[in-house]
Amino acid sequence: MYIVHTTWMVVVNSLRERGISSFCKYFTWKVINSIKTRGLKRTIMDILCFIEDFSFDFKYGTNTMSPVRLCALNIKSENKIKGFKYRPTRAKPFKKLMTTLDFPDDSVFVDFGAGKGRVILLASQYRFKRVVGIEFSPQLCKEARKNFAIFKKKSKTFDQVEIIESDVVDYEIGDDENVFFLFNPFNGTVMNRLLRNLAISLEKKKRKIWLIYNHPVYRDIIESQDIFYKLDEFILCGSDFVIYTNDLS
Numbered sequence: 681m682y683i684v685h686t687t688w689m690v691v692v693n694s695l696r697e698r699g700i701s702s703f704c705k706y707f708t709w710k711v712i713n714s715i716k717t718r719g720l721k722r723t724i725m726d727i728l729c730f731i732e733d734f735s736f737d738f739k740y741g742t743n744t745m746s747p748v749r750l751c752a753l754n755i756k757s758e759n760k761i762k763g764f765k766y767r768p769t770r771a772k773p774f775k776k777l778m779t780t781l782d783f784p785d786d787s788v789f790v791d792f793g794a795g796k797g798r799v800i801l802l803a804s805q806y807r808f809k810r811v812v813g814i815e816f817s818p819q820l821c822k823e824a825r826k827n828f829a830i831f832k833k834k835s836k837t838f839d840q841v842e843i844i845e846s847d848v849v850d851y852e853i854g855d856d857e858n859v860f861f862l863f864n865p866f867n868g869t870v871m872n873r874l875l876r877n878l879a880i881s882l883e884k885k886k887r888k889i890w891l892i893y894n895h896p897v898y899r900d901i902i903e904s905q906d907i908f909y910k911l912d913e914f915i916l917c918g919s920d921f922v923i924y925t926n927d928l929s
């Protein structure tokens with residue numbers, strides 16, 4: 681029922697913004713284009729995924745869907761201009777990914793650039809020992825904490841969740857942290873610094889890690905260094921994920 685309601689709301693809002701004729705043109709163009717490039721079956725799958733994704737907030741009463749530009753936020757870090765706007769990882773592809781990958785039982789999940797916490801909420805439903813979100817916007821941290829408090833009441837989740845207000849480059853990576861998630865949060869300069877911090881953390885505490893990169897715009901930077909190698913790559917419901925790991929030998 682909530683899926684029907686949310687789809688209806690999306691259609692109504694879009695109709696309000698575009699008007700009926702340009703909405704129909706836009707929608708038809710999108711669908712035809714998708715059938716041409718991805719085929720009919722994938723297009724239908726994508727539409728279903730899209731509907732489930734849009735219904736996430738309605739189902740849980742959270743507020744994770746609406747994008748926020750960083751220029752509208754009060755962020756002190758000099759890396760503000762190197763960061764990209766908040767938008768959430770899509771729920772359905774993330775869930776599919778979590779059931780595809782296999783991590784050790786005591787794994788700790790870290791989302792670099794957690795925003796309003798969509799990924800943190802989702803990850804808290806899997807078998808992680810802890811889930812940590814790093815976010816440099818105080819407003820988004822506040823939203824993420826509020827979202828988690830609401831989500832916890834309505835879903836089967838655990839308490840070991842922390843949202844830390846920090847720039848990712850200043851965050852000291854914990855010795856037990858081993859699954860790292862990035863949804864295109866920042867540019868190559870910040871990515872380089874983060875990779876350096878990860879390398880330092882691995883020197884300090886040798887361990888196997890997984891680096892999950894959603895919408896991997898700066899993948900060349902990861903692939904041009906010799907610490908991480910590509911383990912796998914998936915396109916799930918139209919979302920592109922690359923998984924990297926390290927060699928322990």
Ligand SMILES: C[S@@+](CC[C@H](N)C(=O)[O-])C[C@H]1O[C@@H](n2cnc3c(N)ncnc32)[C@H](O)[C@@H]1O
Nearest residue numbers: 763766767768769793795798816847848863865
């Ligand atoms: C595309 S959103 C991803 C949100 C969330 N990880 C998800 O997948 O739903 C990127 C987020 O990274 C944050 N961000 C960008 N640069 C950052 C930095 N240097 N330190 C901490 N957070 C950063 C932005 O504020 C934004 O909320």
